[in-house]
Amino acid sequence: MHTIHIRMTSHTWLALACAALVPAAQAQTAPAATVPTEAWQQCAATTDNATRLACFDTWARQQQPLTPPPATSWQAPAASAQQQTPAALTQAANAPMVQADVVADPGLVPTNGGCRDPRYSEMSRFFELETGTDCGTFSFRGYKPLSVAVITADTVNTQPSSPGKPPATAQNYRPEELRIQLSARTKVASGLLTSPTSGLQDSVWVGYTQQSYWQVFSPALSRPFRTTDHEPEVFYVYPTQAKLPFGWQLRYSGIGMVHHSNGQSEPLSRSWNRWYLMTGAELSNRWQVHAKLWKRMAESTPDDDNPGIQNYWGRGELKLLWQPNENNTLGLTARGSVGKGYGSGRLEWLRTIGQGWNGGKSNLRLHVQLFSGYGESLIDYNRKRTSLSVGLSLLDF
Numbered sequence: 001m002h003t004i005h006i007r008m009t010s011h012t013w014l015a016l017a018c019a020a021l022v023p024a025a026q027a028q029t030a031p032a033a034t035v036p037t038e039a040w041q042q043c044a045a046t047t048d049n050a051t052r053l054a055c056f057d058t059w060a061r062q063q064q065p066l067t068p069p070p071a072t073s074w075q076a077p078a079a080s081a082q083q084q085t086p087a088a089l090t091q092a093a094n095a096p097m098v099q100a101d102v103v104a105d106p107g108l109v110p111t112n113g114g115c116r117d118p119r120y121s122e123m124s125r126f127f128e129l130e131t132g133t134d135c136g137t138f139s140f141r142g143y144k145p146l147s148v149a150v151i152t153a154d155t156v157n158t159q160p161s162s163p164g165k166p167p168a169t170a171q172n173y174r175p176e177e178l179r180i181q182l183s184a185r186t187k188v189a190s191g192l193l194t195s196p197t198s199g200l201q202d203s204v205w206v207g208y209t210q211q212s213y214w215q216v217f218s219p220a221l222s223r224p225f226r227t228t229d230h231e232p233e234v235f236y237v238y239p240t241q242a243k244l245p246f247g248w249q250l251r252y253s254g255i256g257m258v259h260h261s262n263g264q265s266e267p268l269s270r271s272w273n274r275w276y277l278m279t280g281a282e283l284s285n286r287w288q289v290h291a292k293l294w295k296r297m298a299e300s301t302p303d304d305d306n307p308g309i310q311n312y313w314g315r316g317e318l319k320l321l322w323q324p325n326e327n328n329t330l331g332l333t334a335r336g337s338v339g340k341g342y343g344s345g346r347l348e349w350l351r352t353i354g355q356g357w358n359g360g361k362s363n364l365r366l367h368v369q370l371f372s373g374y375g376e377s378l379i380d381y382n383r384k385r386t387s388l389s390v391g392l393s394l395l396d397f
Contacts, residue, residue, distance in 0.1 A: 115141070118360070123251045123282045126396060128187065129239040131201055137187050142396040143207045144183035147367055149391025151213075152176045156226075160379045163307050165267045173226055178216045179389060183209040193238065200239040208232045213377060227268075227379040233258035235278075244281055248289075253279040258294075262378045269305045270378040273297040288321040312342045312382050313375040326361065327352040335375070344373025350393065367393040 043055035115125045115135035125133050135141070156175040161167040185207035194202045212228040215221060235256025242250040256278065261271030276294035293316040296309070314335035322330045329350040336343030350365040372386040 116360075121251070121282060121285050123280055123288060127237045127239075127252050128190070128203055129200060129237070129252055131199055134190065134201065135187075137189065140184050140186055142183065142363075142394065143185040144209050145181060145365075145367065145393035145395055146183060146397060147179070147181045147391055147393035149179045149367060149369070149389040149393075150176070151179045151387050151389035153385055153387035155383075155385055157380050157383050157385075160268060160383075162267070162270070162305060162382065164301075165305065168267050171226075172218070172221065173215055174218050176217045177226065178214040179211065179391070180214060181209065181211045183207070200241065202236065202238045204234070204236050206232075206234050211377065227262055227264075227377050229260065229262050229378050231258055231260050235276075240279070246283070248281050248283045248287075250279065250281045253277075260378065266305075268379065270309075270381065271305055272299070272309055274310075286323045288319075290317075290319040290321075292317045306378070306381050309375075309381050311337055311340050314340075314343045329365075335373070342374050344371065344375055346371045350395075353392070363395045363397060365393045365395060367391050 043052055046052040046055055113135040114120075114131075114133040115128055117125065117133060120130060120133050124130050128134050153175045156173045156177075158173050159167050159170040185205050187203050187205050189204040191201050192204070194200050209231040210228065211231075213226045214223070215226050216223050218224070233256055235254055237252050237254040240250045240253045244250055254277070256276050257273070258276065259271070259273050262269070264270070274294040274296045276292050278290065278292045280288065280290045282288045295315075301307075315337045317333060317335045319331065319333040324330070331346075331348045331350070333346040333348075334343070335345075346369060348367065348369040350367050352362055353364045353366055354362045356362040367390070369389045370387075371389075372384075374384055375381050376385055376387060
């Protein structure tokens with residue numbers, strides 16, 4: 001009898017505690033005969049201890065749902081927890097949450113860290129702007145597209161030259177060649193200036209990009225690499241939560257430093273260093289805008305391999321991305337200088353190929369790009385060129 005008395009007492013206290021969570025107004029608005037059986041009461045009526053505990057845990061989660069990502073809006077479940085059976089509550093608790101402004105596969109779940117979590121926006125995942133998108137430090141991630149493409153152009157620089165330098169020996173290069181780009185980055189620090197309770201985090205990154213033009217269609221020249229550019233850089237990113245007109249949201253701002261060179265000796269040597277400021281905004285996970293302004297670090301005239309490169313290459317860049325659906329992305333990038341007649345424009349289309357790991361979206365893209373202007377590579381910084389390339393790119397591996 002003593003054992004039975006203890007069970008009844010704990011059971012009664014559990015039922016009373018759950019009943020206290022139900023709004024009193026709801027209990028008074030309808031007669032007892034017409035009020036449907038409460039979900040918590042069905043949990044309390046369950047005789048198996050493990051089943052009852054799981055039922056109450058599920059019911060409690062429905063009363064206080066998990067906190068959504070701070071920069072993301074969510075759609076709550078349509079039916080209230082009080083109108084669902086224990087089986088329905090269990091099914092609802094296991095169902096993934098759906099982002100209001102992104103149409104996502106309901107079966108898609110994070111499988112490779114926060115920076116792959118589809119509940120967050122693409123921009124937030126790329127720069128790990130929120131604590132939920134953190135993938136840790138010193139792990140390698142993709143930066144610029146990892147790509148291989150066949151390229152053809154209206155002209156090819158067979159004898160590069162730079163003011164104050166003797167011209168290089170002329171080569172019988174072909175305008176058709178292969179372009180290879182390698183790029184990776186790693187986060188070396190985070191949470192330096194942001195509060196741990198804000199849900200946001202800043203970060204410091206180190207990145208490297210290498211782009212090569214390979215004369216693979218020139219067997220008479222033993223298929224040499226015409227030029228290879230190297231870009232190591234370090235940059236700091238701060239999450240910026242600011243509402244802009246027409247529904248846009250400013251997401252990040254940052255500062256960085258980049259060294260850009262081709263590793264050649266005279267007269268083919270090209271190099272420069274620059275500081276840059278950057279920022280980015282997005283709209284409904286379909287539109288992105290990234291902007292950069294940079295300042296060249298001063299060099300002495302005898303050491304300057306490419307005088308006036310900032311006029312040809314430009315002093316800033318504006319990049320617009322539009323994702324009309326989940327499989328296609330269109331991009332437009334413009335570089336230039338105010339009051340200067342140089343610069344460049346790049347139009348590109350990326351099409352998703354295949355399916356990613358665990359049924360998610362693949363990072364492999366068919367990549368078509370049209371470029372026109374100055375600075376497609378460092379060796380062409382002062383030579384205008386129009387080119388078309390078709391290839392494959394791997395984004396943010």
